[in-house]
Amino acid sequence: MTIESGTTLAGEHPSSADERSGFAEVDILWISEGMSCDGDTVSMTASGQPAVEDIIQGLVPGLPRVNLYNKVLSPTLGGEEFLAPFRAAARGESRNPFILVIEGSVPNQNIIEGDGYWTSFGNDEETGEPLPLNWWLDRLAPRAWAVVAAGTCAAYGGIHAMAGNPTGSMGLADYLGWDFKSQGALPVVNVPGCPIQPENFMETLTWVLYHAAGAAPPPPLDHMLRPQWLFGKTVHEGCDRAAYYEQGDFAKDYNSPKCQVKVGCWGPVVNCNVPKRGWMAGVGGCPNVGGVCIGCTMPGFPDAFMPFMDEPTGGSLSSILIRPYGAFIRRLRGLTNIAVNQEPRWRHNESALTSGYDPHWRP
Secondary structure, eight states, X not given: OOOOTTOOOTTSOOOHHHHHHOOSEEEEXXXXXXXXXXXXXXXXXXXXXXXXXXXXXXXXXXXXXXXXXXXXXXXXXXXXXXXXXXXXXXXXXXXXXXXXXXXSBBOOGGGOOSSOOSOEEEEOTTTOOEXXXXXXXXXXXXXXXXXXXESHHHHHOGGGGSTTOSSOOBOXXXXXXXXXXXTTSOOOEEEOOXXXXXXXXXXXXXXXXXXXXXXXXXXXXXXXXXXHHHHSSBTGGGOTTHHHHHTTOBOSSTTOSSBOGGGTOOGGGOBOOHHHHXXXXXXXXXXXXXXXXXXXXXXXXXXXXXXXXXXXXXXXHHHHHHHHHHXXXXXXXXXXXXXXSSOOGGGOSSSXXXXXXXXXXXX
């Protein structure tokens, strides 16, 4: 393949001119052999804005050509043919700059005594022994143009990092360092979710690709390396049930359309946009369909939010304080509703509106 003007090989720092012109072709090396269930890959395929197929087929204007290597989405490749671009990138011989996507948490190999591994991806070409995920991260992350964590497990450790686990699992930024910078001068880009909301991930990946093409600035991230425009608000702020909370009107069971804080919803303190965005094609999202928010996008998940389905810590105090205010506001709004729920008097000059209609005249 010919490297076009304005592109650089993985492992090289682009010049300022290269940064302006961007890359014409980018590989996405997706490893889902972290401690995971592959649910993020499955969820990502439901995205429609944009769809992963649109990006791969070059239907999104302004993006570089994209070559995706994912074990689920690369069905025509198998064995060493599938591993070839990963091995080349690990040797620093990748023909294109690449974005490394990791799915699943990173286990701690240092706590294993003797031989063994927690999770592996491919085998050593000389010994035939399995290659741990950590081996790949050590070689690929420093050479990647960008590193993206797909899902809460990859971002912060998730379920596999909960208290008492034997694996010592952690998120990518914990493993690589929170001050890590990729070849594109980007920190780890965390897109949490258990699993990821489809459009949240694809929208973030598209922004990173536009940045790689020189058509967009770096994606703005918060202090936990999440995209600010996606995780800058709470579940509560986008929830259809939020007005019930303001009025101190709480659900007592899961069949109620009212605020679910008293039955275990953590929405008021969780950074997530699912109620506003929905899950697939704008439909769904935990509180929208009667489920409580259990904080699956948060760095403290799951430990900080357990036991699930119990009223959140601090929820009792806040709901006690809101009840008298909410009852007062609810009553005032009821009176206003009665007043505005009828036609204005100035539309007629008598006690009843007369239109001139004569019911005696019938066809």
